[in-house]
Amino acid sequence: MTDNTKVQNYSEEQIQVLEGLEAVRKRPGMYIGSTSLRGLHHLVYEIVDNSIDEALAGYCDRVEVTINEDSSITVIDNGRGIPTGIHPKLNIPTLQVVHTMLHAGGKFGGEGYKVSGGLHGVGAAVVNALSERMEVEVYREGKIWRQIYEKGIPITEVESLGDTDKTGTKTTFHADPTIFDEIRFEFDILLKRFRELAFLNKKITIVLNDNRQNEENQESKSVELHYDGGIVSFVQYINRNKETIHPDIIFFSGAKEDAEIEIALQYTDSYIENVFSYANDIPTTEGGTHVTGFKTAITKVVNDYARKINALKENEKNLSGEDVREGLTAIINVKLMNPQFEGQTKTKLGNADIRSFTEGIVTEKLTYYLEEHPKTGKIIIDKALLSFRAREAARKAREMTKRKSALESTSLPGKLADCSERDPSKCELFIVEGDSAGGSAKQGRDRRFQAILPLWGKMLNVEKAREDRVYGNDKLSPVITALGVNIGENIDLSKLRYHKVIIMADADVDGQHIRTLLLTFFFRYMRPLVEQGHIYIAQPPLYKVKKGKEEHYVYNDRDLQRLMSEKNWNREDGNISIQRFKGLGEMNPDQLWETTMNPETRTIIKIQVDDPVVSDEIFTILMGEKVEPRKEFIQKHARMVNNLDI
Numbered sequence: 259m260t261d262n263t264k265v266q267n268y269s270e271e272q273i274q275v276l277e278g279l280e281a282v283r284k285r286p287g288m289y290i291g292s293t294s295l296r297g298l299h300h301l302v303y304e305i306v307d308n309s310i311d312e313a314l315a316g317y318c319d320r321v322e323v324t325i326n327e328d329s330s331i332t333v334i335d336n337g338r339g340i341p342t343g344i345h346p347k348l349n350i351p352t353l354q355v356v357h358t359m360l361h362a363g364g365k366f367g368g369e370g371y372k373v374s375g376g377l378h379g380v381g382a383a384v385v386n387a388l389s390e391r392m393e394v395e396v397y398r399e400g401k402i403w404r405q406i407y408e409k410g411i412p413i414t415e416v417e418s419l420g421d422t423d424k425t426g427t428k429t430t431f432h433a434d435p436t437i438f439d440e441i442r443f444e445f446d447i448l449l450k451r452f453r454e455l456a457f458l459n460k461k462i463t464i465v466l467n468d469n470r471q472n473e474e475n476q477e478s479k480s481v482e483l484h485y486d487g488g489i490v491s492f493v494q495y496i497n498r499n500k501e502t503i504h505p506d507i508i509f510f511s512g513a514k515e516d517a518e519i520e521i522a523l524q525y526t527d528s529y530i531e532n533v534f535s536y537a538n539d540i541p542t543t544e545g546g547t548h549v550t551g552f553k554t555a556i557t558k559v560v561n562d563y564a565r566k567i568n569a570l571k572e573n574e575k576n577l578s579g580e581d582v583r584e585g586l587t588a589i590i591n592v593k594l595m596n597p598q599f600e601g602q603t604k605t606k607l608g609n610a611d612i613r614s615f616t617e618g619i620v621t622e623k624l625t626y627y628l629e630e631h632p633k634t635g636k637i638i639i640d641k642a643l644l645s646f647r648a649r650e651a652a653r654k655a656r657e658m659t660k661r662k663s664a665l666e667s668t669s670l671p672g673k674l675a676d677c678s679e680r681d682p683s684k685c686e687l688f689i690v691e692g693d694s695a696g697g698s699a700k701q702g703r704d705r706r707f708q709a710i711l712p713l714w715g716k717m718l719n720v721e722k723a724r725e726d727r728v729y730g731n732d733k734l735s736p737v738i739t740a741l742g743v744n745i746g747e748n749i750d751l752s753k754l755r756y757h758k759v760i761i762m763a764d765a766d767v768d769g770q771h772i773r774t775l776l777l778t779f780f781f782r783y784m785r786p787l788v789e790q791g792h793i794y795i796a797q798p799p800l801y802k803v804k805k806g807k808e809e810h811y812v813y814n815d816r817d818l819q820r821l822m823s824e825k826n827w828n829r830e831d832g833n834i835s836i837q838r839f840k841g842l843g844e845m846n847p848d849q850l851w852e853t854t855m856n857p858e859t860r861t862i863i864k865i866q867v868d869d870p871v872v873s874d875e876i877f878t879i880l881m882g883e884k885v886e887p888r889k890e891f892i893q894k895h896a897r898m899v900n901n902l903d904i
């Protein structure tokens with residue numbers, strides 16, 4: 259690419275192409291978010307998106323994705339096939355334009371979603387630039403065409419390989435290992451996204467194959483995803499481990515000139531609201547106008563209905579939005595031209611017209627539904643009324659907490675050993691289970707920037723309790739006051755007193771339980787804190803291995819074996835001592851500092867909410883009512899808990 263003699267012979271157009279590909283390879287993050295595992299998987303989504311676009315245009319109903327044995331990916335669709343003829347303006351085959359030119363128009367630019375074929379996107383060119391090698395075959399007009407690229411640069415012409423009676427496109431790419439941290443695709447990550455796409459686009463069938471064989475994966479896997487019920491099936495899927503309170507899933511849809519929307523919803527007996535929204539198949543985790551329109555409408559319709567059936571008397575206050583959404587599972591799926599994505603993570607839909615569009619449809623159709631289904635209507639109203647009363651109780655509890663803290667003059671919990679630093683971005687809070695561990699942590703810490711909050715009392719399972727009990731809980735309320743951000747709808751991250759909140763618990767079953775309960779609490783009541791990456795888990799060592807003057811702290815059994823074999827040490831050797839830490843409390847303050855708290859030497863795990871649908875699933879399973887799914891989950895993920903002391 260930097261060969262000057264070659265470059266001199268290149269046309270202006272070709273130089274621009276090379277510069278474009280180079281820009282992608284220099285700053286991959288700008289195009290695919292990151293070069294981590296997430297960015298790697300994004301490559302597959304870019305290619306699959308083009309096939310989905312072809313399907314949305316009505317020309318394709320099947321997309322097959324294969325993880326090949328060499329970790330390359332093949333995506334096949336049965337669409338029209340990317341045009342292979344000479345592009346009239348650029349004078350090279352369109353297939354080559356699509357895979358090498360970055361400015362072939364923005365993905366959602368101008369042309370409208372109904373006709374927004376892959377040609378308008380730059381996705382294929384970006385994936386190509388970041389691939390060691392890419393091979394595209396097109397089946398079109400009776401012929402098989404192929405072009406091969408390396409790092410985005412064509413190494414063959416667009417050639418005809420023979421005849422075919424199919425149509426479609428087949429893309430195989432091998433991600434460039436010099437760009438990505440790793441190039442191992444995870445079946446489950448792809449499966450989760452494709453399942454979501456299949457729910458959101460009910461006409462499509464997506465097949466995912468894994469042809470790799472290794473010790474974990476003995477034979478090739480294949481899953482076919484197709485949901486005739488679309489987002490109704492999605493709601494059913496989310497609620498499959500929950501107790502629903504009415505049998506039918508409520509569904510409605512509507513369309514206008516430049517947008518269409520569908521909504522499915524069902525109530526469960528839980529206290530949690532799960533409204534998942536999408537715009538053009540992209541999860542809008544920060545919400546936006548479609549979500550606002552939906553919330554406004556459902557609040558108004560349910561209140562009007564409650565008054566109509568006299569469940570709310572004239573002199574009573576309206577049910578709040580939160581009351582109406584308690585226990586609600588809903589999917590909002592909007593497809594529109596020119597979506598505007600806003601917000602911190604560009605996952606908030608901004609198009610103003612979508613708000614009134616959604617509000618209008620939900621108002622009209624939900625009103626009609628409730629009138630037609632008075633039994634379901636009554637169940638929903640009763641649920642909202644229960645929530646309403648509990649929230650009143652919560653408000654009182656909150657005021658009590660405020661009043662109490664005003665009396666005590668300091669609002670910080672008594673057991674908190676605070677740090678001296680006042681800049682929250684430099685401060686860490688260790689939440690420690692157990693008094694003895696709390697003691698060691700207090701002595702071992704660097705008090706300038708590390709605060710310790712020992713936990714005591716009975717931990718509440720927030721999955722089974724409402725907000726009023728959270729405020730009143732003796733274990734959780736110190737956590738709430740220490741962090742300073744409040745909870746639920748009242749959360750205010752600007753008040754966060756520590757930017758790192760580190761859960762430090764023993765590596766045994768009890769510790770695991772405490773960790774899960776705390777994580778459930780953070781996820782359900784302080785989700786922005788988790789989303790912004792403030793929650794961490796400390797990794798205390800499991801063993802101390804000592805031979806003579808040489809000492810090692812080891813964090814799991816695998817590393818213990820590794821160490822022993824590396825050093826050629828033998829357990830039976832009486833010189834050698836392997837001390838197993840039963841709990842944090844067994845470590846003296848120096849050891850705790852050295853192994854678990856010192857930022858220079860410790861490892862802490864950042865908790866991430868990659869996918870709200872999956873997180874909801876995990877917490878529902880781990881902490882919810884149903885026992886069977888919990889057993890299954892623990893069995894399936896037994897390896898994860900291997901290094902715990904059970």
Ligand code: 0RA
Pocket residue numbers: 308309312335337338339340341375376377426427
């Ligand atoms: C625009 C026009 C035509 C095909 C496509 C886009 C297309 C793109 C991709 C990307 C992956 N699979 C695809 N399948 C089709 C052809 C228009 C025509 O045949 O007239």
